[in-house]
Each structure stands twice: as C-alpha cells, then as structure tokens.
Amino acid sequence: MTRQMTGAQIVVQALKDQGVEIIFGYPGGAILPIYDEIFKQNKIRHIIVRHEQAATHAAEGYARSTGKPGVVLVTSGPGATNAVTGMTDALMDSIPMIVLTGQVPTFMIGNDAFQEADTIGITRPCTKHNWLVKDTNILAETIHQAFHVATTGRPGPVLVDIPKDVQFAMGNYTTIQKTKVSHYQPRVKGDIDAITKAVEMLEKAERPIIYSGGGVINSGVGASQLLRELADATGAPITSTLMGLGAYPASGENWLGMLGMHGTYEANMAMHDCDFMLCVGARFDDRITGRTDAFSPNSYKVHIDIDPSSINKIIRVDTPIIGDIGHVLEDILKVWKSRGRKTNAAGIAKWQAQISEWKAVDCLKYKNSDTIIKPQYALQRLEALTKDHDRYITTEVGQHQMWAAQYLTFEEPHRFMTSGGLGTMGYGTPASMGVQIAHPDALVINVAGEASWLMNMQEMGTAIQFNLPTKQFILNNERLGMVRQWQELLHGSRYSQSWSESLPDFVKLADAFGAKGIRCSDPADLDDAIMEMLDYDGPVIFDCVVEKHENCYPMIPSGAAHNEMLMGDAKTENAITGKGAALV
Amino acid sequence: MNALVLKKGASRKSAYDLKNPLGDEVETHTLTVIVDNEAGVLARVIGLFSGRGYNIDSLTVAETDHHGHLSRITIVTTGTPAVIVQIKAQLDRMIPIHSVNDLTVEGPSVERELAMLKVTGEGEKRVEAMRLADIFRANVVDTTLSSFVFEITGTSEKIDAFVELMRPLGLTELARTGVAALARGR
Numbered sequence: 001m002t003r004q005m006t007g008a009q010i011v012v013q014a015l016k017d018q019g020v021e022i023i024f025g026y027p028g029g030a031i032l033p034i035y036d037e038i039f040k041q042n043k044i045r046h047i048i049v050r051h052e053q054a055a056t057h058a059a060e061g062y063a064r065s066t067g068k069p070g071v072v073l074v075t076s077g078p079g080a081t082n083a084v085t086g087m088t089d090a091l092m093d094s095i096p097m098i099v100l101t102g103q104v105p106t107f108m109i110g111n112d113a114f115q116e117a118d119t120i121g122i123t124r125p126c127t128k129h130n131w132l133v134k135d136t137n138i139l140a141e142t143i144h145q146a147f148h149v150a151t152t153g154r155p156g157p158v159l160v161d162i163p164k165d166v167q168f169a170m171g172n173y174t175t176i177q178k179t180k181v182s183h184y185q186p187r188v189k190g191d192i193d194a195i196t197k198a199v200e201m202l203e204k205a206e207r208p209i210i211y212s213g214g215g216v217i218n219s220g221v222g223a224s225q226l227l228r229e230l231a232d233a234t235g236a237p238i239t240s241t242l243m244g245l246g247a248y249p250a251s252g253e254n255w256l257g258m259l260g261m262h263g264t265y266e267a268n269m270a271m272h273d274c275d276f277m278l279c280v281g282a283r284f285d286d287r288i289t290g291r292t293d294a295f296s297p298n299s300y301k302v303h304i305d306i307d308p309s310s311i312n313k314i315i316r317v318d319t320p321i322i323g324d325i326g327h328v329l330e331d332i333l334k335v336w337k338s339r340g341r342k343t344n345a346a347g348i349a350k351w352q353a354q355i356s357e358w359k360a361v362d363c364l365k366y367k368n369s370d371t372i373i374k375p376q377y378a379l380q381r382l383e384a385l386t387k388d389h390d391r392y393i394t395t396e397v398g399q400h401q402m403w404a405a406q407y408l409t410f411e412e413p414h415r416f417m418t419s420g421g422l423g424t425m426g427y428g429t430p431a432s433m434g435v436q437i438a439h440p441d442a443l444v445i446n447v448a449g450e451a452s453w454l455m456n457m458q459e460m461g462t463a464i465q466f467n468l469p470t471k472q473f474i475l476n477n478e479r480l481g482m483v484r485q486w487q488e489l490l491h492g493s494r495y496s497q498s499w500s501e502s503l504p505d506f507v508k509l510a511d512a513f514g515a516k517g518i519r520c521s522d523p524a525d526l527d528d529a530i531m532e533m534l535d536y537d538g539p540v541i542f543d544c545v546v547e548k549h550e551n552c553y554p555m556i557p558s559g560a561a562h563n564e565m566l567m568g569d570a571k572t573e574n575a576i577t578g579k580g581a582a583l584v
Numbered sequence: 585m586n587a588l589v590l591k592k593g594a595s596r597k598s599a600y601d602l603k604n605p606l607g608d609e610v611e612t613h614t615l616t617v618i619v620d621n622e623a624g625v626l627a628r629v630i631g632l633f634s635g636r637g638y639n640i641d642s643l644t645v646a647e648t649d650h651h652g653h654l655s656r657i658t659i660v661t662t663g664t665p666a667v668i669v670q671i672k673a674q675l676d677r678m679i680p681i682h683s684v685n686d687l688t689v690e691g692p693s694v695e696r697e698l699a700m701l702k703v704t705g706e707g708e709k710r711v712e713a714m715r716l717a718d719i720f721r722a723n724v725v726d727t728t729l730s731s732f733v734f735e736i737t738g739t740s741e742k743i744d745a746f747v748e749l750m751r752p753l754g755l756t757e758l759a760r761t762g763v764a765a766l767a768r769g770r
Binding site: 120121124125128129132149153154182183184307308309311312313316 | 623624627628631635666669670673674676677678679680682
C-alpha cells in the first residue's frame with residue numbers, strides 16, 4: 001500500500017516518521033514547496049535562523065545536547081554553500097546531522113541557473129554521504145536512508161539535494177519499514193579475542209590510563225555509565241579529549257582533567273609515562289598526541305573505535321577493537337568480572353601516588369589581580385555560581401574555549417558543546433540556540449571571545465524571536481587571543497592583525513536586539529554581575545572585559561612531547577622553533 | 585587481530601617472508617572495489633585519493649552487474665604498508681562501497697591490461713614492428729601502408745616492455761585501459 005503525495009509532502013512526512021520535532025532553516029526560491037508544507041502543519045517546529053551557517057551549528061548544538069540528529073533545511077546555491085562550514089564541523093566532530101537542500105529543477109541543472117551550485121560536488125568531501133534525488137518516487141526512501149547513515153556507525157552529516165520539480169511532482173511515499181535495508185551496517189560488537197587480550201593487559205598494568213573521547217558521548221548515556229564503572233572499579237586514572245568531557249565526572253576520584261595541547265600537567269605526564277593505555281572513542285588527534293614519535297613510548301595501547309579507519313591512522317596500537325563503545329565496554333567489564341576482577345593493586349597504588357605528585361604542581365594556577373579580571377578568574381566565578389544549575393555550556397574557538405575546558409567542570413555527558421576538530425569560530429552562539437531549544441528550562445551559557453562572537457552575532461535575533469534565554473558570556477580581551485599567543489611564541493611578538501579594532505558597545509548592541517546587556521571590568525563586581533545575568537529571564541550579552549595579554553597554559557608547544565609542557569611561568573618568546581614551527 | 589602479514593608473492597610457510605607493518609618501503613597494491621553503480625561514485629573514490637594525498641597508478645571502472653546495479657573499480661595504488669591499510673579502511677567506510685579486496689595480499693590473482701599502439705613508419709622499421717608484435721602476440725586491428733594499430737593484452741610489465749620496443753619504431757599514439765584483475769580459483 002503506497003501513498004501518493006507531492007515531493008514536498010513526502011519530505012515533511014518522512015521527517016515526521018523519523019520523529020523529527022525541530023528543524024533549523026532558512027527559506028529560498030528552490031525550497032519553497034517544502035516551506036509551504038511546513039506552513040501547513042504544526043507537528044514539526046521550524047526555527048528560522050539568520051544565516052544558514054548558524055542553522056547547521058544550531059543543529060549541531062541540538063544534536064550534541066540530546067543525542068538525536070539535527071535537521072537543517074536550506075535553499076540551493078548560497079543556502080547550501082553557507083551550510084558547508086557546519087557540515088565540515090559536524091564531520092570532524094562526528095555529529096549526526098541531516099541537511100536538506102533545495103536545488104534548481106532537474107531540467108535546469110548544469111545551465112548555471114539562478115542560485116544553482118553543484119551542491120553534491122561541493123559537499124561530497126564534507127558529508128558522510130550525500131544524495132541528489134531526481135525522482136520523487138525514491139525521495140522518501142532516500143531521506144530514510146539519510147537518517148540511517150547519519151546516525152549509525154560513526155555519526156556524521158549527510159545531505160539530500162532536492163530539485164524544485166521533484167518537490168512539486170507526485171510520487172509514492174515509502175515508509176521506514178518498507179525502505180530496503182541498507183548494506184551499510186557498521187559492526188557494533190567488538191572481537192571477543194581482542195577484548196580478552198585488552199582485559200589481560202589491564203589486569204597486569206602497573207600504570208594504566210583511560211583516554212576517552214567524543215565517541216563515548218556519541219555512543220549514548222549508557223556508555224558513559226560503563227566508562228565510569230570501569231574506571232572506578234579498576235582504579236585506572238582517566239583523562240579525556242575536549243570532545244569527551246563529561247563522560248566521566250570531573251568530581252570523580254580518578255579524573256585527571258583534559259589532556260593534550262592545553263590539557264593538565266597530570267593528564268599529559270600520565271599519558272607519557274603509562275604502561276597501558278585504553279583509548280575509548282578518541283582518535284589520537286594532533287592536539288592530543290603532540291610529537292607522535294614521542295607519544296606514550298612505553299605503553300601497551302588498546303584502541304576502541306567504531307570507525308576502522310581511525311585504527312593505526314596516527315598512532316600504532318597493539319590491540320584494536322572495532323565496535324560501538326557501549327557494547328565493547330560492556331563486554332570488557334563482563335570479561336574482567338568473570339576473570340575475577342583482577343588489578344595490579346600494588347602497581348596502581350604507586351601510580352596514583354605519582355599522579356598525586358603531578359597534581360600538586362597545580363598546573364592551572366595563575367596570577368590573579370585586584371584591578372583587572374583575569375579570564376581564568378572569570379570562569380572560576382562562573383563555575384562557582386552556576387555549578388548547581390542544570391547547565392549546558394557551548395564555546396566559540398580560541399583561548400576562552402581552552403579555559404572553559406580547564407576551569408569549568410562537567411559531571412554529565414551532552415553538557416559541553418564545542419567545535420573540536422574543525423575549530424570553527426562562530427560556532428558557539430548558534431549552537432547555544434540549538435541547545436536552548438532542546439532544553440528550554442536549562443541554563444545555557446556560550447563562553448565566547450569577542451572576536452569569535454562577532455562571527456555569528458546576528459543569531460541574537462533568533463534568540464529574541466524564539467525567547468531563548470541563552471547567556472552570551474564574552475571574555476573580551478580585544479584580541480584574537482590564541483593567534484596573539486602563537487605570534488608571541490613563534491613570530492617574535494609581531495601581532496599581525498590579531499587585535500579587535502572598532503568593537504561594538506556590547507551593552508548597546510544587546511539593547512538594540514532587545515536583549516539585556518551587562519558589562520563588567522572590575523573583579524570586585526564580577527559576582528554580582530554574573531548573578532544579574534543568571535537572574536535575568538531572557539537572553540543576555542555579558543561583556544566581561546578581561547586582561548588583554550593573558551596566555552593559555554599549560555601548553556604543549558607544537559612539535560613537543562607530552563612531558564615537555566610549558567607552564568604558566570614559562571619564558572614564551574619564540575618558544576616554538578624548528579620543525580614544530582610548521583605545525584599548527 | 586595481529587595476523588602475520590606476508591610479503592608480496594611470499595609463501596605462508598617461512599618466517600623470512602614476514603613483512604614489517606611499520607616499514608616505510610613503498611609497495612604497489614591492486615585493490616578491487618565493488619560499488620553501487622550510482623552517479624558520482626567514481627568522483628567519491630577519486631576525491632578520497634586526492635583529498636587524503638594517496639596515489640593512483642591506474643584505475644578502471646565499469647558496470648559488472650547490471651541487475652544488481654554494481655560496478656567494479658580496480659585501483660593500482662602505491663604507499664607504505666600503513667598507508668595501504670589506511671586506504672582500504674577509508675574506502676571500506678564509504679557508503680556506496682560494498683567490498684574492498686586487496687588482491688596483492690589476499691592470495692594469487694591475475695592482472696591484465698589492454699593497450700592500443702599506433703606505430704607509423706615505412707620500410708625496415710615497419711617490418712621490425714610487425715615482427716616484434718608477433719613475438720608479443722599483439723594483434724593488428726588497423727593498418728594503412730604507413731601505419732599499424734596494435735592491440736596487446738597482458739600484465740602492465742609486458743605492455744611497458746612492448747611500448748618501449750615500439751618507441752624507436754615510430755610509436756605515435758598510445759591508449760591503455762588500466763589494470764583489470766581477479767583473484768584466482770573459486
């Protein structure tokens with residue numbers, strides 16, 4: 001039994017059948033028939049953004065804070081090209097996202113029609129897969145396939161390009177159940193021999209470490225629970241990438257803090273000196289490894305990943321386990337328990353003592369000031385005053401992002417949304433909108449730098465329109481802080497183009513949008529100002545005027561190893577030289 | 585997981601034939617990839633190679649299963665053992681790709697390539713070209729009084745050899761199909 005509908009009706013029906021409640025989008029000529037169908041129904045809520053890039057980041061924020069895929073609807077040509085950054089971002093950070101784009105009618109494709117772009121060609125390298133649908137009869141099936149591909153295996157963005165004549169034409173609607181089963185069925189159960197081998201090595205390990213990543217969060221809340229159980233039962237210290245923060249609680253006793261370029265001293269030292277490393281859903285990114293030939297030289301490495309291409313891509317591991325984190329961790333725990341819950345208790349006790357010594361270095365200490373707000377201090381106060389809230393944090397990209405990862409704590413997964421792999425300035429504001437829409441009653445804070453924030457500030461309009469009380473917490477140093485820091489380390493403090501000139505008055509800007517603006521520049525006023533922000537029922541732009549020349553430490557300079565960190569009091573002028581200088 | 589990796593053409597009996605998976609010697613591998621025969625699938629495969637900086641020495645593609653809507657892509661590529669493994673993993677995770685097989689390591693296989701060569705000349709050179717074509721079992725598919733078009737099938741090495749011999753004899757145009765390959769036996 002098939003139902004005849006127009007292509008536009010098929011799109012809306014398919015989204016409903018997939019359980020979609022929210023879509024982020026922006027209309028235009030080639031997508032009008034679908035917008036007409038959106039108009040005629042009430043089940044799916046459409047959030048009109050102010051720029052298509054923002055639609056994709058909002059969808060990422062929505063997806064990352066809920067575990068559900070984000071859906072984006074944009075028009076052809078510039079609508080599609082503006083969405084490219086967000087798709088690339090989602091691909092790098094493995095965020096499930098379905099982007100539906102309008103396209104010029106099939107008979108005009110290739111004619112350089114108005115608002116025509118080769119969307120499929122442009123987005124092929126920045127999607128997990130994409131489809132151009134030329135026949136209305138396969139439209140429903142393609143959309144169902146798109147959801148399947150976006151959400152199974154390593155999640156990612158997919159795109160369905162729908163020409164306008166296909167949206168108008170009549171065709172058969174295929175239900176999810178009738179859609180033919182895709183041959184794309186990634187393996188979720190890990191190889192039991194490899195799992196047993198991993199457990200054997202874990203039992204013997206004197207200096208184990210768990211290095212977890214965004215894959216744990218993608219695998220679902222159950223995976224985070226299993227990770228906590230494993231770390232706590234074995235006493236293995238645990239660190240995480242930027243993308244994995246919250247999978248293990250920051251208050252947990254085995255927590256080392258984030259690792260990598262701006263990770264903690266204890267996490268990086270432990271990575272370097274460990275004899276057993278369990279990498280759980282992370283991918284040995286260059287922000288994590290530092291110099292690869294000096295990366296954790298004496299450890300037995302186990303790598304759990306659902307994507308086989310992540311295995312041995314950067315760091316050669318001893319035992320790869322391909323599968324879904326939740327399934328594999330469950331099996332690891334089962335095998336470990338059935339073998340008698342063995343650990344090398346004496347070894348681990350010594351290891352923990354060593355780690356305590358590293359922790360005593362207090363690598364996140366900084367010199368505070370009575371007169372100027374230090375960015376670290378601002379975040380510490382923000383942390384103290386919001387800790388007990390139902391809190392979600394998004395960030396932009398740069399120094400503030402690293403400070404947020406260092407000074408804010410995350411007790412649960414899905415609470416920290418940030419652009420990790422691509423490092424997209426302008427991500428945080430729209431992402432905070434997406435998070436707030438998914439969690440209307442929660443406290444959503446976008447920790448930003450003033451330069452990043454300007455990149456998508458038009459989304460304040462979206463916040464006002466949809467009554468999204470997000471708090472835009474801008475650490476304003478009038479600098480591109482991270483760029484400035486690298487120029488200091490690498491280019492003789494020649495600060496080429498790395499300052500913010502002609503900034504708007506953020507309080508007036510907030511006023512112009514209809515939001516509340518708060519400026520604070522005195523550390524003595526900071527707590528009151530933050531409380532004022534929290535007490536206001538509506539969107540706030542908080543202009544936190546901070547020290548202009550603060551650097552973000554600790555830091556592994558590019559090209560250095562984990563045990564060659566620069567600490568807060570390091571001499572920084574031209575600290576990066578040689579081969580490291582060519583790295584980013 | 586850590587199955588022994590054999591050197592190209594090695595027997596499975598001797599430890600001398602073990603290959604170092606960390607080695608940085610560049611190897612040539614023939615991959616055969618079964619894909620959905622849909623628009624853009626070749627662009628995806630080529631985009632993967634160019635985007636990630638892998639080499640393509642030769643690439644052939646054609647529909648091989650009309651009913652199942654499948655094509656076979658045969659790729660000859662070069663890289664260190666780690667890169668080859670990575671290429672296979674990257675190919676294997678693409679949505680329209682059904683299977684990736686590395687004929688170079690998965691047991692014996694046969695590889696063939698077809699080439700057409702236009703050789704122009706008169707007198708002794710023409711006779712010599714004809715004589716060599718005979719030795720290489722190349723067919724003449726077109727002739728004029730001053731030219732031949734030879735068709736030759738064989739391994740790429742055989743075709744290379746024939747091409748080199750024809751160069752001084754008046755080779756003016758050359759078309760090669762790239763390698764097609766199948767595993768031996770069932």
